[in-house]
Amino acid sequence: xxxxxxxxxxxxxxxxxxxxxxxxxxxCLRCEGNPKYIEDIRKDIHxxxxxxxxxxxxxxxxxxxxxxxxxxxxxxxxxxxxCQAQAPVAAFLLMHMPAVQAFWCLVSISNRYxxxxxxxxxxxxxxxxxxxxxxxxKVCPPVYRHLKKVNAEPMFYCTEWFLCAFTRTLPWDTLxxxxxxxxxxxxxxxxxxxxxxxxxxxxxxxxxxxxxxxCETLDRLRNPPEDVLSEEHLIYNVTRLDxxxxxxxxxxxxxxxxxxxxxxxxxxxxxR
Amino acid sequence: MASRKKTLLKVIILGDxxxxxxxxxxxxxxxxxxxxxxxxxxxxxxxxxxTVDDRTVTMQIWDTAGQxxxxxxxxxxxxxxxxxxxxxxxxxxxxxxSLDSWRDEFLIQASPREPExxxxxxxxxxxxxxxxxxxxxxxxxxxxxxxxxxxxxxxxKEGLNVxxxxxxxxxxxxxxxxxxxxxxxxxxxxxxxxxxxxxxGGSGCCQ
Numbered sequence: 001x002x003x004x005x006x007x008x009x010x011x012x013x014x015x016x017x018x019x020x021x022x023x024x025x026x027x028c029l030r031c032e033g034n035p036k037y038i039e040d041i042r043k044d045i046h047x048x049x050x051x052x053x054x055x056x057x058x059x060x061x062x063x064x065x066x067x068x069x070x071x072x073x074x075x076x077x078x079x080x081x082x083c084q085a086q087a088p089v090a091a092f093l094l095m096h097m098p099a100v101q102a103f104w105c106l107v108s109i110s111n112r113y114x115x116x117x118x119x120x121x122x123x124x125x126x127x128x129x130x131x132x133x134x135x136x137x138k139v140c141p142p143v144y145r146h147l148k149k150v151n152a153e154p155m156f157y158c159t160e161w162f163l164c165a166f167t168r169t170l171p172w173d174t175l176x177x178x179x180x181x182x183x184x185x186x187x188x189x190x191x192x193x194x195x196x197x198x199x200x201x202x203x204x205x206x207x208x209x210x211x212x213x214x215c216e217t218l219d220r221l222r223n224p225p226e227d228v229l230s231e232e233h234l235i236y237n238v239t240r241l242d243x244x245x246x247x248x249x250x251x252x253x254x255x256x257x258x259x260x261x262x263x264x265x266x267x268x269x270x271x272r
Numbered sequence: 273m274a275s276r277k278k279t280l281l282k283v284i285i286l287g288d289x290x291x292x293x294x295x296x297x298x299x300x301x302x303x304x305x306x307x308x309x310x311x312x313x314x315x316x317x318x319x320x321x322x323t324v325d326d327r328t329v330t331m332q333i334w335d336t337a338g339q340x341x342x343x344x345x346x347x348x349x350x351x352x353x354x355x356x357x358x359x360x361x362x363x364x365x366x367x368x369x370s371l372d373s374w375r376d377e378f379l380i381q382a383s384p385r386e387p388e389x390x391x392x393x394x395x396x397x398x399x400x401x402x403x404x405x406x407x408x409x410x411x412x413x414x415x416x417x418x419x420x421x422x423x424x425x426x427x428x429k430e431g432l433n434v435x436x437x438x439x440x441x442x443x444x445x446x447x448x449x450x451x452x453x454x455x456x457x458x459x460x461x462x463x464x465x466x467x468x469x470x471x472x473g474g475s476g477c478c479q
Contacts, residue, residue: 039366040289040339043289043290043311044289044290044311047290047309047310047311048310048311049310050307050308050309050310051308083339083341084289084311084313084337084339084342085313087311088310088313119341120341121341121344122341122342122344122345123344125345126344126345153348155314155345155348155349156314156315156348156349159313159314159315159345160313160314163313163314164313168310168313215317215319215332218317222316
């Protein structure tokens with residue numbers, strides 16, 4: 001058996017949580033749960049990785065386990081409840097480990113790695129989209145300018161990348177490697193991955209010329225060339241990307257402030 | 273005065289999770305249906321070229337996530353829409369009850385200049401399924417109460433009425449685009465009027 005699932009459980013802190021609360025998962029399963037969340041989850045369990053052996057039909061164990069893990073989360077964290085983007089993450093974890101372990105990994109990822117991504121207001125994802133844009137401006141100005149020119153807002157291309165931690169984007173081998181680094185180093189790895197994909201898709205003048213408008217540009221970002229997502233290209237470039245801790249911090253502060261201003265402005269605007 | 277090279281209609285599909293938004297879009301654009309869709313996270317879009325009253329138009333159809341909390345990401349997607357398609361599942365009463373909130377939320381976030389005249393189209397999907405929970409009459413009454421929104425009963429699975437519905441969507445979007453030049457308070461592509469070729473060696477001109 002691969003050591004990877006074990007390593008992930010230790011790396012993300014899932015193991016510690018599990019040992020601290022040995023009965024919590026089973027207790028959550030025994031609770032009835034909020035009917036609103038249950039309904040949302042039921043609608044989604046057959047819509048995750050439909051081509052994957054584990055989740056391809058109701059008779060397979062995957063769908064029931066996925067339901068259990070997601071439901072348990074809503075019982076344990078009723079304020080966050082269920083966000084649709086958690087389903088692919090949970091399903092991906094279930095491909096590697098037993099349900100109880102997948103549950104604690106999901107808890108750790110939802111509450112620490114991707115803190116507030118899945119909350120009912122989803123504000124943090126929007127902020128992170130802007131941070132990504134800011135970092136892109138620094139790392140590769142031509143791609144930044146191109147996206148501005150065609151009015152491609154970050155939410156158009158990075159929502160699924162970030163919310164699902166690339167589980168729906170990357171080919172299997174690359175995804176495993178990115179998750180290794182992600183669980184080691186945290187959310188910054190998602191930004192770096194996004195930047196490498198953006199640059200890989202639109203980094204050359206020729207590629208930008210092929211994407212003169214919003215449609216073509218988003219199409220390319222949604223279906224990046226195979227070599228851009230390959231393990232060799234992506235991992236190599238993610239590790240050598242030149243962004244410092246300070247760059248992240250600067251962008252973080254800048255965008256958090258901007259978002260606050262914007263939301264103030266728009267709330268004034270709509271009350272006019 | 274708006275002079276456009278080609279007419280682009282932006283259409284946005286809204287409605288509760290699992291009512292068939294992605295399936296409708298795919299049936300219309302690709303004439304395909306599968307039971308193996310993935311839940312939409314964020315938004316996705318497809319384009320289709322069609323002829324409306326002898327005019328060739330490109331319809332850009334945006335398919336959105338149906339879960340309520342994703343509405344907060346909506347503003348980026350809703351902006352600039354020419355028509356909003358509301359979808360419910362005729363076998364699921366809750367999806368019908370949510371229509372008011374989807375409509376209201378769209379009007380708040382997209383803020384079209386004349387909200388009372390903004391074109392919506394309502395689709396009651398999954399008519400191939402039993403048992404039926406929302407009758408045609410009830411859906412039509414709702415449409416009448418909202419300034420006579422056109423209503424179609426569709427089955428994305430069987431391709432029933434999908435073509436007709438999207439033709440009506442295109443016509444409504446086009447009529448709306450023709451009747452008001454300034455559809456929105458904020459008009460982001462205004463910039464294009466002065467956006468001439470980038471001078472060689474110039475910088476910072478794309479802001």
